[in-house]
Amino acid sequence: MNSPTSHFVPPRRMGVYDPIHQISMWEENFRSNVSLSASTLLIDDAEIKFDNQSEYASHGIPGTSKQYDQEANRLADKIQRRLAQNREAARKSRLRKKAYVQQLESCRVKLMQLEQEVDHAKQQGLHIGGTGLGSNSLGFAASLNSGITNFEMEYGRWLEERNRHTLALRNALSSHMGDVELGELVDGTMNHYFKLFGMKSAAAKADAFYVMSGMWKSSAERFFFWIGGFRPSEILKILVPRIETMTEQQRSDISNLGKSCQQAEDALSQGMDKLQQMVSESVAAGQLEEQTNTPNMSTAMERLAALVSFVNQETLLQMSRILTKRQAARWLLALGEYFQRLQALSSFWANRPPKPAECLIP
Amino acid sequence: MEKVTRLASEKGVVIFTKSSCCLCYAVNILFQEIGVSPVVHEIDQDPDGREMEKALMRLGCNAPVPAVFIGGKLMGSTNEIMSMHLSGSLTQLLKPYQTSLS
Numbered sequence: 001m002n003s004p005t006s007h008f009v010p011p012r013r014m015g016v017y018d019p020i021h022q023i024s025m026w027e028e029n030f031r032s033n034v035s036l037s038a039s040t041l042l043i044d045d046a047e048i049k050f051d052n053q054s055e056y057a058s059h060g061i062p063g064t065s066k067q068y069d070q071e072a073n074r075l076a077d078k079i080q081r082r083l084a085q086n087r088e089a090a091r092k093s094r095l096r097k098k099a100y101v102q103q104l105e106s107c108r109v110k111l112m113q114l115e116q117e118v119d120h121a122k123q124q125g126l127h128i129g130g131t132g133l134g135s136n137s138l139g140f141a142a143s144l145n146s147g148i149t150n151f152e153m154e155y156g157r158w159l160e161e162r163n164r165h166t167l168a169l170r171n172a173l174s175s176h177m178g179d180v181e182l183g184e185l186v187d188g189t190m191n192h193y194f195k196l197f198g199m200k201s202a203a204a205k206a207d208a209f210y211v212m213s214g215m216w217k218s219s220a221e222r223f224f225f226w227i228g229g230f231r232p233s234e235i236l237k238i239l240v241p242r243i244e245t246m247t248e249q250q251r252s253d254i255s256n257l258g259k260s261c262q263q264a265e266d267a268l269s270q271g272m273d274k275l276q277q278m279v280s281e282s283v284a285a286g287q288l289e290e291q292t293n294t295p296n297m298s299t300a301m302e303r304l305a306a307l308v309s310f311v312n313q314e315t316l317l318q319m320s321r322i323l324t325k326r327q328a329a330r331w332l333l334a335l336g337e338y339f340q341r342l343q344a345l346s347s348f349w350a351n352r353p354p355k356p357a358e359c360l361i362p
Numbered sequence: 363m364e365k366v367t368r369l370a371s372e373k374g375v376v377i378f379t380k381s382s383c384c385l386c387y388a389v390n391i392l393f394q395e396i397g398v399s400p401v402v403h404e405i406d407q408d409p410d411g412r413e414m415e416k417a418l419m420r421l422g423c424n425a426p427v428p429a430v431f432i433g434g435k436l437m438g439s440t441n442e443i444m445s446m447h448l449s450g451s452l453t454q455l456l457k458p459y460q461t462s463l464s
Contacts, residue, residue, distance in 0.1 A: 260448050263395045271388025278382065296382060303385055303425070307440050314448045 147206025154199055155216050158192070165189045166336030169329050183325040189332045193316055197309035200228065201302075208301035218346035221339070226265070227272050227308045232315035233261040239334045246327070253322045257315070264311055268304070275300055363417040365410055370431040374459040375400040378418060378429040381407060385440050386428040392443070396453055397460040400430075432456065 169189065172182055204211040214225045224230055236258045246254070279297055320328050370376050375393065377400045379386030386402075393400045405411040405418075405427065418426040421436055430437045432455055437443065446452040 256450055257448065260450065260453075263392060264444055264447055266395060267388045267392035270391045271384045274387045275384040278384065300384055303440075304388075307385065307388075307444065310441050311444050311448070314445050318448050 145207050145210075147203060148210055151199060151203040151206070152216055155196075158196055158199065161192060162336060163340065165192055166333060166340065169333040169336065173326075173329055173333065179325055182329050186320070186325050186328045186332060189336075190316055190320055190328075194313055197313050200309050201306045204228075204302045204305035208298055208305055211305045212301065218343045219350065220342040220346040224342075227268060228305050229308055229312055231261075231265055232312055233258055233265055235335065236261060236315070236319075239331055239338065244330075246323075250322055250327075254319075257318050257322065261311075261315055268308060268311065271304060275304060363413070363420070366414050366417045366421075367434075369401075369403055370436070371434040373401045374433060375456065376403065376431040377401070378403050378405055378414065378427055378431075380404060380427045383427050389428045389430065389440060389443055392447065393456075396447075396456055398456050399461050432459075 165185075165188065168185055172185055177185075200211055210216075211228045214222050214228060217225070221230075224234065236254065240254055278300070282297060319331065323331060366378070369378075375398050377386065377390060377393070379390070379402055381404045390400065390402060403414075405414045408414060415426045418429045421429075423429050423436070423439055425439055428439055428443075430439070430443055437446070437455075443452065446455070
């Protein structure tokens with residue numbers, strides 16, 4: 001293509017996910033070049049008119065046959081030039097059209113491939129990507145299950161709200177807010193956590209595997225994952241030292257709570273092991289859910305996920321009973337900050353420049 | 363129904379389960395961690411299993427298993443047991459039945 005105005009961008013520079021933009025660029029090119037050729041023709045038309053007029057003007061003067069010949073030659077040249085330009089413009093136009101159609105074809109093929117992939121993944125019940133501040137999948141929170149899509153969207157909002165609560169707690173503690181008001185803030189924060197447990201239970205009904213694997217969490221949080229959430233005992237262990245002053249009774253109560261949590265977690269972990277074993281055996285034997293009449297597997301997973309949420313909830317409740325409102329505020333602040341830092345860590349790791357590959361050149 | 367109540371009163375700590383139920387398994391493990399050896403009746407292995415299941419539902423259980431009886435009284439299912447355990451009341455209740463110290 002020799003036209004100075006066409007800026008042809010090869011597909012690989014555009015990136016494969018942007019076919020629509022590419023097509024519209026092509027259309028623009030197409031139209032602008034067509035109009036350029038049209039304007040060239042108009043100019044030629046004007047020239048010819050002018051020449052015709054001058055030709056007619058000179059026609060009236062007798063004895064100027066040489067002038068007439070010159071005019072005729074100039075006209076013939078102009079006509080030839082115009083015809084050549086037309087041919088050139090037509091050729092360019094055909095080339096552009098061919099390229100445009102090829103572009104459309106390749107996009108069509110790509111679209112069919114993507115549709116196939118989506119269907120295939122649907123059958124397998126997979127989900128693509130997840131949200132969470134740390135994960136790098138911003139444009140890709142596409143799930144094939146509306147219950148899970150809803151959950152992911154709600155979780156995004158839940159996170160924002162949780163961050164607001166954390167900030168409010170920090171401000172309240174540093175500004176020495178009164179106990180009553182602080183108590184309300186604490187209750188609000190706790191209810192917000194309970195809300196998440198409810199959301200997770202609902203999501204487990206849509207896809208228990210998803211909830212069990214914690215796909216909506218950032219990568220650093222998933223590192224600590226235990227059956228769809230954090231271990232309550234870990235939370236206690238890490239964050240209790242952050243509460244400065246506690247009575248002996250409180251220390252003793254928290255110690256007992258930690259022990260009970262540990263026991264509950266052990267029991268649930270073993271229950272989970274048994275469930276994994278059952279699922280694994282079913283799959284190995286080729287007995288998938290749809291083929292049997294009893295939906296045992298998914299019900300069992302839902303119940304287990306719900307129970308884990310319940311244990312988390314109960315742990316929070318017990319802590320709130322043992323601690324004063326002010327202590328609970330400090331504890332919840334530490335909890336919120338802990339999760340925020342984990343998410344920041346995920347984000348930091350995900351956005352590091354990649355390490356240079358080692359020994360590519362032998 | 364009579365079978366259920368009879369079995370429930372036979373020993374201090376009785377759990378009705380199903381062999382395939384992993385939550386029942388978890389509850390059993392929990393009791394053992396506390397130092398209690400409950401009597402476990404797998405109702406899916408019992409010829410009267412169907413009636414027992416219905417009876418348990420009628421007693422107020424949302425899910426028939428696991429159903430935990432302490433001292434002949436129905437304590438509830440997984441949620442109730444977990445809640446009691448975390449609040450410390452379960453261990454208190456089970457003190458008379460502990461076979462080994464935890």
